[in-house]
Each structure stands twice: as structure tokens, then as C-alpha cells.
Amino acid sequence: xxxxxxxxxxxDEQPALSFPFPAADxxxxxxxxxxxxxxxRMCRVTLPTGDTAWIATRYEDNRQLLSDPRFSRAAAAxxxxxxxxxxxxxxxxxxxxxxxxxxxxxxxAVRAFTTQSVDRLRPRIRQVTNRLLDxxxxxxxxxxxxxxxxxxxxxxxxxxxLGVPAGDQARFGAWSRVYLSAVGHSAxxxxxxxxxxxGYLARLIGDKRRRPGDDLLSRLAHAPEEERLDxxxxxxxxxxxxxxxxxxxxxxxxxxxxxxLRAPEQWERLRARPALLDSAVEELIRFTPAAVSGGTxxxxxxxxxxxxxxxxxxxxxxxxxxxxxxxxxxxPDPDRLDVTRRPNPHIGFGHGPHRCLGAQLARAxxxxxxxxLIARFPGLRLAVPVAELEWVLHGMQRGPKALPVRW
Numbered sequence: 001x002x003x004x005x006x007x008x009x010x011x012d013e014q015p016a017l018s019f020p021f022p023a024a025d026x027x028x029x030x031x032x033x034x035x036x037x038x039x040x041r042m043c044r045v046t047l048p049t050g051d052t053a054w055i056a057t058r059y060e061d062n063r064q065l066l067s068d069p070r071f072s073r074a075a076a077a078x079x080x081x082x083x084x085x086x087x088x089x090x091x092x093x094x095x096x097x098x099x100x101x102x103x104x105x106x107x108x109a110v111r112a113f114t115t116q117s118v119d120r121l122r123p124r125i126r127q128v129t130n131r132l133l134d135x136x137x138x139x140x141x142x143x144x145x146x147x148x149x150x151x152x153x154x155x156x157x158x159x160x161x162l163g164v165p166a167g168d169q170a171r172f173g174a175w176s177r178v179y180l181s182a183v184g185h186s187a188x189x190x191x192x193x194x195x196x197x198x199g200y201l202a203r204l205i206g207d208k209r210r211r212p213g214d215d216l217l218s219r220l221a222h223a224p225e226e227e228r229l230d231x232x233x234x235x236x237x238x239x240x241x242x243x244x245x246x247x248x249x250x251x252x253x254x255x256x257x258x259x260x261l262r263a264p265e266q267w268e269r270l271r272a273r274p275a276l277l278d279s280a281v282e283e284l285i286r287f288t289p290a291a292v293s294g295g296t297x298x299x300x301x302x303x304x305x306x307x308x309x310x311x312x313x314x315x316x317x318x319x320x321x322x323x324x325x326x327x328x329x330x331x332p333d334p335d336r337l338d339v340t341r342r343p344n345p346h347i348g349f350g351h352g353p354h355r356c357l358g359a360q361l362a363r364a365x366x367x368x369x370x371x372x373l374i375a376r377f378p379g380l381r382l383a384v385p386v387a388e389l390e391w392v393l394h395g396m397q398r399g400p401k402a403l404p405v406r407w
Contacts, residue, residue: 019045020292026391029289033323041308051082053316059327061307062319067352071298074098082316087190093236112216118360129372145403150253158245163215176243201238251290251399263337280339281367286325286346292396295319377407
């Protein structure tokens with residue numbers, strides 16, 4: 001391992017860049033990422049809160065950052081730590097714990113997201129998808145794919161998984177979008193959205209304790225004592241799944257379809273060879289900039305060398321996974337969508353102990369939505385020029401507000 005004394009102890013001679021970077025072409029990663037990957041060391045950015053952090057843009061730097069226990073998620077949730085959003089992080093969330101607490105909670109939760117568990121959900125995902133596409137076809141020959149499938153599909157799937165009644169599902173979209181925002185909402189608005197989510201889930205979990213159903217919250221609420229989450233852990237876990245399981249998938253579906261429609265030869269290749277669907281899903285996860293950075297802040301617990309600098313204890317580093325997944329040192333011709341790309345060692349679902357718990361579910365939703373769209377509407381095309389699309393740009397997730405298409 002490199003001794004930290006042999007590496008630049010940088011105060012960064014250049015002024016920190018403002019992050020998130022301006023979205024000149026929001027359907028592509030910000031142009032600044034490519035410039036930063038070419039530097040010989042990491043640079044600092046100023047976050048929406050006014051705090052500063054290092055930003056990791058190269059593939060290997062991100063892999064180290066996401067797997068090195070000296071970079072802590074729990075430390076990023078402590079009072080006074082640098083943060084991206086104006087509201088404080090949930091200290092008892094699965095996403096903000098370090099081992100051993102994180103290991104215990106993840107071991108309990110992971111059973112709902114194994115390949116076998118997701119395979120059991122596939123028939124229901126297909127059923128919901130077909131119902132949504134039936135409605136699109138009946139109203140066509142034009143539609144908004146965000147409202148028509150990209151949003152209602154993951155909302156329905158995650159709410160049914162958790163046991164949220166159908167009549168309550170519409171509430172979560174607004175709450176989760178505010179909760180995830182980095183700019184455009186005050187700390188009070190974000191905290192109010194979090195309180196609404198937590199208050200609702202606390203009441204719902206109380207109902208599950210009295211009248212359990214065949215859903216994840218019921219199973220967790222009635223788990224054996226040695227595997228049981230306390231009330232705060234269970235509520236926070238529900239919030240994490242609702243938010244992460246909806247917004248990310250919404251933008252992956254809409255952004256993935258947009259990427260294919262912008263590269264019609266790839267759409268045609270996939271239409272002609274449905275067996276390419278699995279590799280297409282992996283490529284779209286690599287290629288689609290559905291997040292502003294694709295990672296959450298880590299805080300160094302001690303001085304650590306990373307990306308050509310010494311990150312001092314207490315300093316934050318922001319992973320830029322969407323930049324890492326365009327690193328030309330790892331991905332030949334990285335800015336080209338290629339549904340046949342193999343190997344494809346992307347880190348779109350993260351890396352290390354905090355790798356996305358719901359990766360298999362997200363793959364299933366994206367693959368079923370995409371495959372069903374191609375089969376049902378092989379002549380799908382954009383109804384407006386790409387430059388006329390309006391985008392969600394105020395949160396940590398990024399995607400078109402609407403995706404008008406025709407067939």
C-alpha cells in the first residue's frame with residue numbers, strides 16, 4: 001500500500017467546483033466528469049449545502065472508496081459531517097450504517113431480494129407491465145412513458161412487496177421526490193417529507209403487527225426475536241426501500257428507453273435478438289446517467305490515500321459512479337451504447353458492503369419493461385426532439401419529467 005507521506009497532501013490550488021455540475025445535456029453525464037478523470041489527482045467540489053468534499057471520478061478510485069472500511073457511511077450521518085442534502089441523513093438507515101450493525105441488518109433484509117425471491121416476483125411484474133401497456137395501447141398511438149409505465153411500475157411493485165395498500169400508493173411519489181432532493185427544497189420541506197413517510201409507515205407496521213399479511217413488512221414485524229428489527233430500524237428500513245426502490249428505477253426505465261431511442265440501431269438489434277436483453281440491461285445501467293453522481297458521501301475515519309491525494313480524517317469523498325462507468329481505461333468506446341457489450345464490469349449498483357440490495361429487483365423491472373415495450377411497440381419513437389424534453393434536475397436522481405413517444 002502506498003504510504004500517505006508519498007502522496008500529494010493537497011489543499012487543492014484550484015477553487016472547488018460547484019456540484020452538482022450544470023446539466024448541459026442532461027441525457028449524458030456532465031461534461032466535467034471526463035475532464036476530471038483526466039487529472040492526475042482528485043479535486044474538491046462544493047456541495048449544495050456549502051460543505052466541501054473530494055470527488056472520485058475514475059473507476060478504480062470509486063471501487064476503492066466504496067469497499068474500503070476506512071471510508072465510513074455512519075460518519076457521514078453524524079452531526080456536523082459534510083453532507084449533500086440540506087436535511088441530515090438517517091443515522092439508523094441501512095445505507096448509513098457501518099459493520100457490524102450494517103451486516104446484521106443487511107443479513108435480515110437480503111432474503112427478500114435474492115435471485116430466487118425476485119424470480120417469484122417476475123410473474124406479477126409482467127402482469128403489472130402488461131396492464132400498463134394495455135392502457136397505453138388503448139389510448140395511443142402516442143403516450144408519455146414516464147406516467148404510463150416508468151413511474152407506476154416500480155411504485156406498484158415496491159408497495160406490493162412492502163404491503164402498502166393500493167389506495168395509498170399515490171402518496172409516495174411526491175414524498176420520495178422531495179425527500180431525495182438536493183436543491184429546490186428547504187431542509188424543513190425535506191424533513192417534513194421524511195416525517196410523512198415515517199409516520200405513515202409506523203402506522204402501517206402497527207397494522208401489520210395486529211393483522212399480518214403476505215408481505216415483507218409483515219414478515220419483518222413477526223420475525224423471530226433474534227432477527228427482529230426494533231421499531232425505528234423497521235420504519236427507517238421501509239422508508240429506504242420505498243425511496244430507493246421507486247425513484248432510481250423510474251429514471252432507469254425512462255432514461256434507458258430514451259438511450260435506446262437515441263441509438264435506433266441498438267433498438268433494432270435488440271428487437272431482432274431478444275436474447276440480448278440481459279446484456280442490454282447491464283449496458284443501460286452502465287450508460288444511463290439516472291443519478292447526479294451515483295453514490296453517497298463517505299467520510300474518512302483516518303488519513304487515507306485515494307486518487308493521488310491524502311484524504312484527511314473527517315473529510316468527505318463523493319463517489320461519481322456515473323463517471324466511473326464511462327472510464328475509457330475500463331470500457332472501450334465508453335460513450336457509445338452497445339447492447340452486446342461484454343465484459344461489462346459496471347458499478348452502477350455500487351460496490352462493496354453497500355452494494356444495492358435491490359439490484360436483482362431493479363434488473364427484473366428494467367428488463368421486463370424494456371422487453372415488453374419492444375415486443376408490443378417495435379416501431380416506438382420519440383414524439384419530440386430530445387432537446388425539447390423537460391428534466392428532473394433538483395434531486396440526486398435525474399430523468400425526463402415526461403417521455404412522449406409514438407408508435
